[in-house]
Amino acid sequence: MGHVLRDAPVGAPQDEGKKWKNKMSLLEVKDLKVRVEDREILHGLTLTVNPGEVHAIMGPNGSGKSTLCHVIAGKPGYEVTGGEILFRGEDLLEMAPDERAAKGVFLAFQYPVEIPGVATMTFLRTALNAQRKARGESEYSTPDFLKKVREVAKSLNIPQDMLQAAASMSAFPAARRSATRFCRWRCSSRAVCILDEMDSGLDIDALRVAADGVNALRSPDRAMVVITHYQRLLELHRA
Amino acid sequence: MPYVEAKNSSAHFEHEATTSKISEDVLFYCVQRGLSQEEAVGLVVNGFVKDVLQQLPMEFAVEAQKLISISLEGSVG
Numbered sequence: 001m002g003h004v005l006r007d008a009p010v011g012a013p014q015d016e017g018k019k020w021k022n023k024m025s026l027l028e029v030k031d032l033k034v035r036v037e038d039r040e041i042l043h044g045l046t047l048t049v050n051p052g053e054v055h056a057i058m059g060p061n062g063s064g065k066s067t068l069c070h071v072i073a074g075k076p077g078y079e080v081t082g083g084e085i086l087f088r089g090e091d092l093l094e095m096a097p098d099e100r101a102a103k104g105v106f107l108a109f110q111y112p113v114e115i116p117g118v119a120t121m122t123f124l125r126t127a128l129n130a131q132r133k134a135r136g137e138s139e140y141s142t143p144d145f146l147k148k149v150r151e152v153a154k155s156l157n158i159p160q161d162m163l164q165a166a167a168s169m170s171a172f173p174a175a176r177r178s179a180t181r182f183c184r185w186r187c188s189s190r191a192v193c194i195l196d197e198m199d200s201g202l203d204i205d206a207l208r209v210a211a212d213g214v215n216a217l218r219s220p221d222r223a224m225v226v227i228t229h230y231q232r233l234l235e236l237h238r239a
Numbered sequence: 240m241p242y243v244e245a246k247n248s249s250a251h252f253e254h255e256a257t258t259s260k261i262s263e264d265v266l267f268y269c270v271q272r273g274l275s276q277e278e279a280v281g282l283v284v285n286g287f288v289k290d291v292l293q294q295l296p297m298e299f300a301v302e303a304q305k306l307i308s309i310s311l312e313g314s315v316g
Contacts (some may be wrong), residue, residue, distance in 0.1 A: 073267075074269050074270070074271070075267050075271075076263070076267070077263075084255075096270070096275075096276075097267065097270040097271055097275050098271075098274055098275050098276075099271045101270070101271055101272060101273040102273055106271075107271050109268060113265060113268040114266065115265055115268075115269070115282065115283055115286050116287060117285070117286030117287055117288075117289040118282060118283070118285075118286035120294070123269075123272075123282070126274065126278070126282060127272035127273045127274055128273070130272075130274045131272075131273035132275040132276060132277065133287050134273065186272070
């Protein structure tokens with residue numbers, strides 16, 4: 001597995017570089033060892049992610065990229081046999097996955113997940129409100145939520161018909177793109193966005209959309225970890 | 240999805256449905272987006288039964304909904 005630290009923090013002037021060293025890291029993976037069934041997949045991985053950074057992780061299948069994503073997000077089925085993961089100094093491995101989400105960890109899945117019988121908008125509102133509740137924030141009413149969706153869709157240049165297409169995400173390129181873009185939105189309320197091969201199976205246009213989406217969400221407060229096979233996606237990210 | 244249809248309106252029938260294991264991936268997706276385990280299971284089950292419930296007469300639909308929530312309590316381990 002290879003690792004590239006892509007950029008200096010967005011918007012940080014050069015002479016403020018020193019300030020970052022004193023700020024707490026967003027995500028610290030320290031000497032992480034993970035087993036899946038009988039095999040050790042991660043053998044002591046260390047990674048530090050600070051706000052504003054974009055980290056790219058590349059490697060062949062089976063090298064542990066998805067394992068890393070899943071363990072950070074809290075997917076069951078993985079055994080951590082050593083090391084630790086800290087999120088803003090707190091022990092992430094002690095937290096349930098939804099707790100980690102409320103704290104600010106976002107994992108973009110490789111393929112859009114559809115829940116039979118549940119419209120995307122319904123799911124989005126339910127999920128957002130669950131997080132807000134966990135953080136002690138007020139929940140969105142349906143009209144407020146729809147208003148928010150329209151605002152965000154407008155800021156991401158998602159046309160009205162794509163908004164409707166997102167209600168059922170079958171494998172059309174347009175729907176795929178809009179799914180990708182919605183993912184961007186969900187990212188926007190989180191501090192650490194882990195993008196697990198979001199570029200799988202995308203054509204060049206959709207790839208550009210995905211890259212633009214990621215660029216649009218970069219901010220000094222947010223960090224991204226991008227898992228990819230494609231060198232091209234990294235080139236599309238602006239420095 | 241098992242479906243039982245009674246032609247005789249006075250018939251009393253029961254059907255024990257075995258719930259298939261909700262896809263782990265779908266559940267994980269829900270909790271990663273911030274839902275608790277219970278909320279996730281509830282959402283997914285409601286999604287499954289929604290279209291069946293919509294075809295039932297109103298009084299059955301209400302009863303079915305109640306039964307689902309009761310039987311889901313404590314089923315998340």
